Amino acid sequence: MTLVLIGVNHKTAPIAVRERIAISRGDLPQVTRALAAAPGVAECMIVSTCNRVEILAAVEPTTDGSPDAELRSFLHRHFGLDPELLAPHLYEYRDQQAVSHLFRVAASLDSMVVGEPQILGQVKEAFAAAHVAGTISGQLEHLLQSAFAAAKKVRSETGIGSNSVSIASVGVELAHKIFGSLAGRTVFLVGAGKMSESAARYLVQQGAGTILVANRTLERARLMAEPFGGRVVPIEKLYEEASMADIVITSTSAPHPIFGRQHGQSFLHQRRNRPMFFIDLAVPRDVDPAMGKLEGIFVYDIDDLQALAADHMALRSREASDAEALIAAEVERFHQWQRTVNVAPAIVALQQKAEEIRQAELKRAQPRLGSLSSEQLEAVEALTRGLVNKFLHPPMQALKQAAREKDDARLDALCETWSLPTVSGVGEIESGEGKQPS
Amino acid sequence: MSLLWLRVAAILYAAAAVAVFPAVLHGFVRWRKSCVHLAGMGFFFHFVSVIEMLVQAHQWMPVGILQVESLLGLAVVSVFFLIWWFYDAISLGLFALPITFLIVFVPALGPDPYIFPSEGVRLSWLLVHIAALLAAYVALGFSLLASVLYLLQERRIKSKPKPGEDSWWLPFDWLPPLDTLERIATATLDFGFPCMTVGLAIGALLVQSTALGAVYFRDPKIIAAFGLWFVYCLLILARRAAGLRGRRAAYLSGAVFLVMMVVLATNIFSQVHRYGPR
Numbered sequence: 001m002t003l004v005l006i007g008v009n010h011k012t013a014p015i016a017v018r019e020r021i022a023i024s025r026g027d028l029p030q031v032t033r034a035l036a037a038a039p040g041v042a043e044c045m046i047v048s049t050c051n052r053v054e055i056l057a058a059v060e061p062t063t064d065g066s067p068d069a070e071l072r073s074f075l076h077r078h079f080g081l082d083p084e085l086l087a088p089h090l091y092e093y094r095d096q097q098a099v100s101h102l103f104r105v106a107a108s109l110d111s112m113v114v115g116e117p118q119i120l121g122q123v124k125e126a127f128a129a130a131h132v133a134g135t136i137s138g139q140l141e142h143l144l145q146s147a148f149a150a151a152k153k154v155r156s157e158t159g160i161g162s163n164s165v166s167i168a169s170v171g172v173e174l175a176h177k178i179f180g181s182l183a184g185r186t187v188f189l190v191g192a193g194k195m196s197e198s199a200a201r202y203l204v205q206q207g208a209g210t211i212l213v214a215n216r217t218l219e220r221a222r223l224m225a226e227p228f229g230g231r232v233v234p235i236e237k238l239y240e241e242a243s244m245a246d247i248v249i250t251s252t253s254a255p256h257p258i259f260g261r262q263h264g265q266s267f268l269h270q271r272r273n274r275p276m277f278f279i280d281l282a283v284p285r286d287v288d289p290a291m292g293k294l295e296g297i298f299v300y301d302i303d304d305l306q307a308l309a310a311d312h313m314a315l316r317s318r319e320a321s322d323a324e325a326l327i328a329a330e331v332e333r334f335h336q337w338q339r340t341v342n343v344a345p346a347i348v349a350l351q352q353k354a355e356e357i358r359q360a361e362l363k364r365a366q367p368r369l370g371s372l373s374s375e376q377l378e379a380v381e382a383l384t385r386g387l388v389n390k391f392l393h394p395p396m397q398a399l400k401q402a403a404r405e406k407d408d409a410r411l412d413a414l415c416e417t418w419s420l421p422t423v424s425g426v427g428e429i430e431s432g433e434g435k436q437p438s
Numbered sequence: 439m440s441l442l443w444l445r446v447a448a449i450l451y452a453a454a455a456v457a458v459f460p461a462v463l464h465g466f467v468r469w470r471k472s473c474v475h476l477a478g479m480g481f482f483f484h485f486v487s488v489i490e491m492l493v494q495a496h497q498w499m500p501v502g503i504l505q506v507e508s509l510l511g512l513a514v515v516s517v518f519f520l521i522w523w524f525y526d527a528i529s530l531g532l533f534a535l536p537i538t539f540l541i542v543f544v545p546a547l548g549p550d551p552y553i554f555p556s557e558g559v560r561l562s563w564l565l566v567h568i569a570a571l572l573a574a575y576v577a578l579g580f581s582l583l584a585s586v587l588y589l590l591q592e593r594r595i596k597s598k599p600k601p602g603e604d605s606w607w608l609p610f611d612w613l614p615p616l617d618t619l620e621r622i623a624t625a626t627l628d629f630g631f632p633c634m635t636v637g638l639a640i641g642a643l644l645v646q647s648t649a650l651g652a653v654y655f656r657d658p659k660i661i662a663a664f665g666l667w668f669v670y671c672l673l674i675l676a677r678r679a680a681g682l683r684g685r686r687a688a689y690l691s692g693a694v695f696l697v698m699m700v701v702l703a704t705n706i707f708s709q710v711h712r713y714g715p716r
Contacts, residue, residue, distance in 0.1 A: 156467045162611075177595055180615035272681030275616060292596065295684050304598045 007054030013089035028129035045130035150330035163312035193251030250286035443487035450480030504545035511541035570637030577630025584623035585688035
């Protein structure tokens with residue numbers, strides 16, 4: 001069985017190509033089932049996200065030596081695409097490289113934003129869809145479980161996902177550093193910019209309670225407040241209401257700062273020194289930087305947030321090299337398991353051979369054992385079985401170890417010694433190869 | 439046997455104090471679990487040791503300086519676990535666990551070389567006096583620690599990295615959120631104040647049954663202890679009534695802690711209330 005992974009992602013294909021083969025979550029089981037019906041496909045699953053569509057399949061060896069041909073043809077057929085359109089963007093990995101690629105994808109090392117957490121959930125969804133479709137079993141099941149374990153290890157043992165890299169999420173992260181839990185916190189949106197809306201959405205997702213919106217145009221404020229169940233604040237009551245907010249996000253087009261140091265002092269007085277966090281997304285700035293010097297008031301403007309996001313991105317890149325090393329170790333561990341699975345036929349043959357010999361010897365000794373009681377016969381049975389198992393233990397272990405270490409010469413010698421079917425070359429099928437799009 | 443359990447506890451605290459560094463500084467989940475389990479086991483053996491020690495002592499009283507030290511260690515780790523339980527702030531363990539180990543290490547070395555000579559010390563109400571004051575000292579210590587960490591975290595959030603520059607604040611990523619630190623600082627003070635009040639009140643009442651009488655209240659150590667209670671009161675009032683927090687609250691906590699150290703230091707001058715041999 002050959003493991004094949006083909007697909008396109010954000011690095012190899014523009015969105016115009018990716019969107020033509022994207023599969024919705026609801027359609028995934030059905031499409032996976034259709035793929036499993038293709039000739040030679042033993043097991044399969046499809047990962048489809050906004051940044052990638054990948055088919056992972058265990059396929060029977062083909063005579064022409066191109067196990068991916070059926071998968072490519074499925075993509076063209078199913079999506080009604082001209083092969084010439086897709087071919088330049090498709091990449092293909094086999095065996096070892098396919099495993100490595102899958103592990104990297106699950107661990108978010110192949111993502112557009114390295115370390116983003118969504119991809120693991122998306123791979124899990126694809127796995128669940130394949131389960132629903134009944135297209136996944138032994139080999140892929142173990143492969144996916146290993147990929148999830150590797151991804152979890154990468155997340156817990158490296159800092160790859162520990163820092164936010166978008167402006168909005170950096171703002172939310174800072175809010176967490178100030179307030180801890182955001183549950184029940186009041187967020188005040190001053191101005192109705194897209195970015196402040198995005199930040200507010202993040203904050204609401206994190207449990208922020210009340211949303212207040214103030215804007216020069218009341219109608220725009222109402223439209224913005226509605227999705228969050230927020231309250232519109234007339235602009236003339238801006239300073240009156242601002243002291244109630246824990247987090248103030250400003251994005252107005254005012255030519256001068258609308259919040260100055262004296263406002264900050266007044267807010268702190270009214271709030272009995274409870275901290276306030278100002279996220280200033282406006283250019284020119286809405287919040288006077290002098291306000292940030294007050295104890296208990298934290299001001300971050302767009303440049304500060306961008307610098308922090310860039311800093312976090314650089315950190316992630318550094319952590320990514322540790323993550324790659326972890327993934328390499330996990331891939332090797334999977335291959336060791338796979339190689340021991342590949343010597344299973346030889347081990348079964350060895351056990352069968354030994355059992356046949358044991359049965360034959362018992363039969364030969366039957367006339368002389370005739371006088372034994374049933375308990376004594378059971379004891380003889382157990383004794384012979386125990387002896388055989390003890391004798392078989394060292395060669396079985398030796399076979400597994402030789403397979404783990406890809407020691408073909410030793411495997412051959414062991415098989416020859418015990419007259420077993422040849423299993424040498426278990427390592428070769430995992431060497432794999434990859435094709436990048438031209 | 440109590441010494442054996444104390445030694446086991448000391449070893450477990452040492453291991454927990456080592457595990458807390460990767461757990462907090464690198465956020466390693468496995469180390470975090472190990473740290474909590476090790477400290478938990480240490481607490482269990484420490485508790486067993488303290489109970490055995492008190493059972494052995496007459497009328498359930500710690501009768502030696504090392505026994506009191508062991509109780510103090512138990513109080514530190516108890517407050518650490520309470521903070522961990524309520525605020526999920528294991529990061530305070532960076533300080534609490536090594537301190538606990540150091541406090542427990544000395545009594546774990548051997549039996550108490552000095553036993554309080556006074557018969558009065560064996561009054562069982564004194565156990566409440568000692569335990570309440572130890573709890574108050576520990577609470578004050580944790581409050582100061584939380585206030586100092588608040589200052590660090592505040593400065594860290596206020597100092598913004600320049601593009602392409604590594605922030606020197608990066609190693610402080612483990613600091614708990616400001617709000618959590620503020621709540622820890624306030625809650626530990628709120629917990630410590632009644633403990634100190636009860637401890638001092640019991641001490642004052644117990645002394646009435648001795649021959650010392652009013653002389654006791656003229657002793658420098660006792661005056662300093664009541665002075666400590668007074669500034670403790672002020673600290674709580676300032677935090678509660680005036681909404682004092684942040685830098686000024688940390689400075690005030692530091693001042694109260696300083697007074698606490700003065701109280702401990704006046705032991706040398708005290709004629710009626712001493713921990714060690716003269």
